[in-house]
Amino acid sequence: MDEPDYTIRLAQTSSSEPDFREAFDAAVEEHNETHQGSQKKPWTQARVDEVINEIKNGMDTFLSGLRRTAMEYYWMNKYEVITVDGEDQLIFKRSSPEDAVIRVLPREQYYDYLTEIHRSSEHGGRDKMLHCLKTKYYIPKKAVELFVSLCPKCHTKRNSINKDVLARQNYALKFNVRGLLDVIDYQICPDGYYQFVLNYQDDATKFLNLRPLKTNEASEILIELMKIFLTFGAPTILQVDNRHEFAEKLKEEVTALWPECRVVHKNTLAKGNNKEVEELLHSWMLQNNSTRWSVGCFVVQFETNDSVHKALGKSPYKSLFGCDPKVSLGVTNPAVLLSLHDVEITVKVEQEVESGENVPGLSSDEET
Template identity: 40%
Template structure:
């Protein structure tokens, strides 16, 4: 994570040094000054300066645990407060959202952020570009993993699960990447893992199944004992999943997939 943070801020510095016209996120010190300006504008009776009108039209101040925070102007009091994120806090805000979204892309992160934090699009794009795992994903071109002798006709009737080894370039405690593919649509879900134990794999698969629905058949490129262990852990977490059956991938597909997933 530390390497990601250092590269992220290094890339931001490079971007803003090359794009002088781009508005850089405010620092903590700048936000203190802006907060005072907004308060002064609110207290000003009668005519205000153009600067004051501009600030009041875009921002507001709220008190959180005796700390003044700048938020985007709300059209209604019941709307969520969207916080203006200081430059120094950008990584700490973006990182957990990025991880919880399974190293989600720009649009996925912007959707998760839009009701909580205001962070410029270029900052989010720079964060993703600075992520080693996302860089690997971008350069990874999966082969067709479908067993052509069996074709799914219903959504989520069959799924394929595999693990990608990232121990050589782990991100903090995360050393593995869970790859789950729904067979009919080829929709892929990725989840970071700290280990490849059946219990941890099952926990992340359950989250995916709660969104997509559990498959009737689970194909794999690992040994049968390992996948049986995953299914046993899944049943512990969700007893109604007893109808899931394990089925190995076609040997040729399994060989191609294993070769493609090998990280060097």
């Protein structure tokens, strides 16, 4: 019988990755050897040739009206031989000529065919590979599995995915190690009663919390900070900018509530994200033609958490939760929040007017 010639069709794949081929062939062989107890003998080239001969002889015997041997009968019942371009190929027996031709490949050719299919399926996994093979070739599931598990490219891909998972875990593991607290002064552009923005950011994940404040007194800051800490937990180190008058008092009060939280005063927040928050709030106000930054700060907070952070290479949200938000915000100016805010202000204005007090910032708000 002629030696099958695949060198032209598979030339590109047969010469590459010699280590991979060697490792794969060895793994398949080892698997066959350690599973000899099973009835299925491996389809080596020699065995395929042997069965092809049995079937061809059986066919001759059958046509000459003689009785076939048990083996000839057995093989002819399960397989057929077809000739393609002068080459005999072993295929599964079809019940009609319209059925798919599924060729039994010899083990020696698994690598070449799997390489071809693996490439055309863009490094598809075992099941994708088996699906591609299903109507054309028979290669045992185990061999496909071994191939995918040994593919160097898939290996690299899996490793980088693992690294990514690890990196994410690392960020999340460092969540609440250090929290950075600052207060941004908005007295020059008050929003009703609100004159400050509490800016609290987790140092590792960059997860941001913004809260509008009426004052920059320790008691009010503490209330907002507690809401955040009682949602996300308190950090082991709370870093507060020492420029602030409230710093010392806040330290006492935070420590009383969270004794394990160490409050440190550092003038490092000039390098922090205040400027970025201010810029984002400013563009929110321009975009929405509104000075209601006490509402806008929550939108800016969400959008910042949902945007890729340069240093992390991913969003703070993803760094913390390991996934992106499932649904996105459809508006940048939540009318519901604004109208609630209106009610709040109106009630307060009425109270203040009754008591004869001045309402800061209200007159400068173009939406009122």
